[in-house]
Amino acid sequence: MTTPFPFTAVVGQDDLRLALLLNAVSPAVGGVLVRGEKGTAKSTAVRALSVLLPTVDVVAGCRFSCDPAAPDPACPDGPHNPPGAFESRPARMVELPVGASEDRLVGALDIERALAEGVKAFEPGLLADAHRGILYVDEVNLLHDHLVDLLLDAAAMGASYVEREGVSVRHAAKFLLVGTMNPEEGELRPQLLDRFGLTVEVAASREPDQRVEVVRRRLAYDDDPAGFAARWAGEEAAVRQRIVAARALLPSVRLGDGALRQIAATCAAFEVDGMRADIVMARTATALAAWAGRTDVLAEDVRQAALLALPHRRRRNPFDAPGLDEDKLDQTLEEFSGESEEDDPDPDGPGGGGGGPAPDDGDPQGGDTGARPDAGEDGEPQAADGGSGEQAPTRAAEPFRTKVLTVPGIGTGAAGRRSRARTEHGRTTGARRPRGALTKLHLAATVQAAAPHQRARGRSGPGLVVRRDDLRQATREGREGNLVLFLVDASGSMAARQRMSAVKGAVLSLLLDAYQRRDKVGLVTFRGSAADVALPPTSSVDAAAARLEALPTGGRTPLAAGLLKAHDVLRVERLRDPARRALVVVVTDGRATGGPEPVALAGRAARLFAADGVASVVVDCESGPVRLGLAGQLAGELGGAAVTLDELRADSIAGLVKDVQRRAA
Numbered sequence: 001m002t003t004p005f006p007f008t009a010v011v012g013q014d015d016l017r018l019a020l021l022l023n024a025v026s027p028a029v030g031g032v033l034v035r036g037e038k039g040t041a042k043s044t045a046v047r048a049l050s051v052l053l054p055t056v057d058v059v060a061g062c063r064f065s066c067d068p069a070a071p072d073p074a075c076p077d078g079p080h081n082p083p084g085a086f087e088s089r090p091a092r093m094v095e096l097p098v099g100a101s102e103d104r105l106v107g108a109l110d111i112e113r114a115l116a117e118g119v120k121a122f123e124p125g126l127l128a129d130a131h132r133g134i135l136y137v138d139e140v141n142l143l144h145d146h147l148v149d150l151l152l153d154a155a156a157m158g159a160s161y162v163e164r165e166g167v168s169v170r171h172a173a174k175f176l177l178v179g180t181m182n183p184e185e186g187e188l189r190p191q192l193l194d195r196f197g198l199t200v201e202v203a204a205s206r207e208p209d210q211r212v213e214v215v216r217r218r219l220a221y222d223d224d225p226a227g228f229a230a231r232w233a234g235e236e237a238a239v240r241q242r243i244v245a246a247r248a249l250l251p252s253v254r255l256g257d258g259a260l261r262q263i264a265a266t267c268a269a270f271e272v273d274g275m276r277a278d279i280v281m282a283r284t285a286t287a288l289a290a291w292a293g294r295t296d297v298l299a300e301d302v303r304q305a306a307l308l309a310l311p312h313r314r315r316r317n318p319f320d321a322p323g324l325d326e327d328k329l330d331q332t333l334e335e336f337s338g339e340s341e342e343d344d345p346d347p348d349g350p351g352g353g354g355g356g357p358a359p360d361d362g363d364p365q366g367g368d369t370g371a372r373p374d375a376g377e378d379g380e381p382q383a384a385d386g387g388s389g390e391q392a393p394t395r396a397a398e399p400f401r402t403k404v405l406t407v408p409g410i411g412t413g414a415a416g417r418r419s420r421a422r423t424e425h426g427r428t429t430g431a432r433r434p435r436g437a438l439t440k441l442h443l444a445a446t447v448q449a450a451a452p453h454q455r456a457r458g459r460s461g462p463g464l465v466v467r468r469d470d471l472r473q474a475t476r477e478g479r480e481g482n483l484v485l486f487l488v489d490a491s492g493s494m495a496a497r498q499r500m501s502a503v504k505g506a507v508l509s510l511l512l513d514a515y516q517r518r519d520k521v522g523l524v525t526f527r528g529s530a531a532d533v534a535l536p537p538t539s540s541v542d543a544a545a546a547r548l549e550a551l552p553t554g555g556r557t558p559l560a561a562g563l564l565k566a567h568d569v570l571r572v573e574r575l576r577d578p579a580r581r582a583l584v585v586v587v588t589d590g591r592a593t594g595g596p597e598p599v600a601l602a603g604r605a606a607r608l609f610a611a612d613g614v615a616s617v618v619v620d621c622e623s624g625p626v627r628l629g630l631a632g633q634l635a636g637e638l639g640g641a642a643v644t645l646d647e648l649r650a651d652s653i654a655g656l657v658k659d660v661q662r663r664a665a
Contacts, residue, residue, distance in 0.1 A: 003225040006232035007048035008239055010041055011214045012205050019198045019308055020049045021239075023176055025246040026287040030197025030280055031177035033140070033188075033312065040202045041214075042180040046136055049178075050093035052240050054247070056132050060085040063124050064171045065092075065131045072172045076122055092133035094126050094175075098142045102424070103439065105150055106162050109169065122169045127160040130175040140179030141186045142539070145415045145518060146425050148192050151177070155195050186539025187515065194273075197280045199312040201323070246290040253289045255282055258337070259297045265336045266306050266329065272313040281305045299333055399509040402648045405583060407482055407615040413580040416481020416518035426478025434473040445472035481518040482583050483537055483573060484510070487566045488548070489588035489621070490527040491557035499621055500553055503587055506619060506645050507548055510585060515541040520580065522569060523547055526562030528555035529594060533565065537573050556594035559634075563605035570614060583615050586638070589622040590630025603637050610639030618642045 010017060019032045034042045059066040062077045071080035096105065107125035126135070127150075137143060143151075154160050160173040177196065181188070205211055221228040229236075263281045284305035289297045311323050407419040415423055424439060431445035450470040457465040486507060494500055514521050521544045522537040534547045563586075570582050592598040609616055616638040620631035635642035 003229050004048050004051055005044050005221055005225075006229050006236055007045065007052055008235035009217055009221070009228070009232050010045050010048065011217060012210055013041055013045060013202055015308070016042070016045055016200045016202050018304075019200045020045060020178070021243065022284060022287040022291060022308075023178075023197070024049060024053055024243050025291055026250055026283055027174075027176050029283050029287055030195070031179075033193070033196035033199040034178070034180040034202060035183055035199060036180075036202035037184075037204065038182055040204050042202060043138055046134075046178050046180065047093065050091060050134055052236065052243060053091035053134075054240070054244055055088045056091050057086050057088050058132075060087050064128050065133075066172070067132070074170050074172075076124075076169055076171055092129060094130040094133060094135050096126055096135060096137045096143075096147075098137075098139050098144075100126070100147065101437075101439070102146060102150065103437070105147055106160050107169070109162060122162070124171070125160075127154055127173040127175070128171055131171075131173050133175060135175040135177050137177075137179045139181060139185070140192075141181040141183075141188050145189070148189055152191055152195060184538070184540050184543055187542065193312055194276060196312065198284065198308040200308065201311070242291070245293070246287070249293065249295065250286065250290040252295050253286045253297065254295055255286055255297045259285060259299070259302055262299065262302045262333055262336045263305070266302070266332050267310070269328065269332045270310055270314045270324065272310060277310060277313045280309045284309050299337055303329065303333055399505060399512050400649055402506075402509045402513050403643070404513075405484075405510075405585065405617055407581045407583050410477070411480050411482075411579070411581045413480040413482065413577075414518075415478065417479045418482050418517040418519060418583075419480050419581065421478060421480030423476055423478035423480065426476040428474045429477045430475045431472040432475055433469075434471060438471050438473055440474040440476065442472040442474035445474075446470055479517075481520065481580070483520045483522065483570075483577075483580050484514045485522045485524065485537070485566055485569060485582055485584050486510070486544075487524045487526070487562050487584060487586045487588075488551070489557060489559070489562070489586075489591075490525045490551055490553045491591070491593075492527075492554050493557055493589055493591045493593075494553060494621060499589075499623060500551075502645055503619075503621055504548055504551070506648055507587060508545060509648065511541045511544050511548070520577075522573075524562060524566045524569060525551060526558050526565070527553065529558055529561075531558060531562040531565035533569060537569070557588075557591045558594050558598075559588065559590075559592035560595075560598060560601040560605045563602060563609070567605070567608050567612075570612075581615070583617070584609060584638075584640075585617050585619060586634065587619045587621060588631060588634070590618070590620070590628070590632070590634050592630075602634070606634060606637035610637065614638075616640030619648065620644045 007017070007020075016032075016034060019034075023029050023032055034046070036042055056065070057068055059068050059071055059077075059080050062071075062075065062080065064072065064075050064077055066072050066075050066078070066080055068080070068086035071078060073079065073081070103125065105125050106127055108123045110121035110123075137151075150160075154173045154175075155177060158172060158174045159170055162169045179188075179196065187193075205214070217228075260282065263278055263285065267277045267281065281302070282305075285297045285301040288301040288304055289295070292301075306329055307324060307326075314324070405418075409420070411419055411421040413421055415421075415425065428442065431442035446466065447464065449472060450464055450466050453467075453470075454465055457467075459465045488503070488507060490500075494503065511521060520537045520539050521535070521541055522533070523535040523544050525532055525534050534551070535544050538544070566584060570584070573580075573582070592602040595601065616635070617640055618631050618635040618638065620642050622628065622631055632642045
């Protein structure tokens with residue numbers, strides 16, 4: 001077994017270490033989400049924590065880690081009443097791979113034995129292994145949606161349910177959920193984000209001395225892991241003992257009404273959704289007091305709890321930056337400090353006071369710092385088409401709800417919410433022989449396949465004689481995520497009539513839609529004499545929004561260069577992810593200037609997309625009383641559809657995306 005890097009040897013990352021230790025003291029805090037760039041000791045610190053956790057007592061021989069003091073009455077290995085022998089073992093840290101199957105996570109039933117013998121033969125999954133321990137998900141933002149759904153259910157109910165065709169198994173699954181992610185690779189679904197009790201932003205130190213120490217310790221560990229760990233054994237033992245002491249002190253910590261009012265006022269001031277934030281803050285503040293060896297929660301505990309529990313809960317959309325306005329936090333805590341002493345006639349009473357809120361003096365900080373810029377602030381001079389001057393970036397209008405853009409046909413790509421696809425989840429559309437392991441049994445088709453052979457197989461009892469070749473896999477239709485590649489015209493013809501603010505608002509709206517539908521996004525721009533890949537295909541709509549916000553405009557309109565660049569991006573992406581279908585969204589007024597025969601060259605480039613069967617939509621940005629209809633002509637060359645900026649606000653334009661494969665046939 002590999003010797004883990006010692007937790008106490010991690011250099012810096014104070015917030016990360018504190019958040020992990022607080023969850024070790026009080027698992028009810030609800031876990032930790034660690035966000036940060038690669039190479040910042042996220043995984044190292046999480047794996048090191050498991051060594052510090054106290055040992056757990058489990059019923060001997062129980063695969064589900066039942067507590068001998070309170071065994072699970074529904075345990076599949078039970079009943080454990082009266083409890084028998086027990087054993088002590090280290091707390092487990094179970095890693096959930098991003099590409100794990102559903103059976104690997106929740107466990108698997110032997111369907112063949114269940115049908116033929118009526119036996120619940122169950123093989124536990126990772127949720128069972130993680131019970132009363134840590135479930136660690138590296139790159140949690142890349143986890144498939146169907147696994148996220150299972151995690152949400154288990155986290156909410158404290159149990160895992162496996163049900164297939166009337167056969168069900170339930171077992172306890174209470175674990176400390178820890179996830180790490182690089183925000184550049186995409187954001188989490190809001191439901192899963194809210195399930196993490198605390199969040200921490202980590203970054204590499206910019207201090208040379210600290211960076212030197214990081215390298216020195218890492219090299220020493222790589223040369224001799226056991227020897228390095230032995231040198232830190234004393235510090236590790238001290239932290240382990242402190243965790244045990246804090247756990248013992250935790251039930252005695254008093255959370256007074258004054259602290260509770262500060263918690264409630266802080267959550268209200270930052271307009272977080274629901275009540276989970278208040279509860280998590282209360283548990284975190286209590287754990288902080290216990291970790292400090294105190295039995296009273298102080299204002300400093302409430303402040304630290306807010307910094308750990310609220311940043312990821314106050315985001316209103318994926319473009320809002322995480323974090324809190326600390327001046328606003330301090331003002332709120334100050335307004336609600338000392339109320340219990342002022343208003344409670346018996347300050348030594350058990351309640352500690354219940355004074356009302358302080359008068360509202362307003363928010364001199366201007367409210368939520370994550371708010372987006374005011375819509376339509378686009379007052380800078382723009383260059384006419386053909387000009388050479390580069391314009392400063394324009395600010396985008398507010399996003400709005402867009403129409404639904406889909407790819408025609410039925411795909412087999414990654415699970416998402418945009419286009420029709422054959423997936424593991426969704427409505428059942430038929431049955432087939434399984435390819436590999438059976439995951440979704442089609443009961444009627446299986447019985448139909450086995451029924452003609454019962455006499456030949458010598459059936460004599462009530463059970464159905466089922467063989468492997470009788471089993472049928474259910475085929476299902478759901479939704480997939482696509483690659484939405486934006487090709488944005490940033491030339492002078494777009495900027496001259498001050499349209500870029502509206503254009504950016506529309507693209508931001510489509511980016512928000514892509515985030516909600518679990519798409520990958522890419523951004524190609526063209527202006528002047530060339531096209532640039534502003535953002536290679538990624539799952540991070542944050543990165544795409546940032547590149548769009550800083551997009552310069554001006555110059556000629558090399559439409560052909562933009563189309564060829566987008567075509568090349570799609571070619572490379574097909575090699576990397578052949579199952580993910582693409583949707584190209586061209587945002588332009590259709591003009592083409594610069595070079596010999598620019599219009600004809602753009603037409604030839606557009607026909608490459610039609611020949612490859614790539615779904616496309618042209619967002620027509622032409623305005624004014626006289627319209628040339630060039631964007632519509634471009635859509636015809638692409639084999640797609642054209643829609644105006646105003647039309648993007650309606651309900652659905654799924655029908656506007658033509659089935660180019662059917663047309664070609």
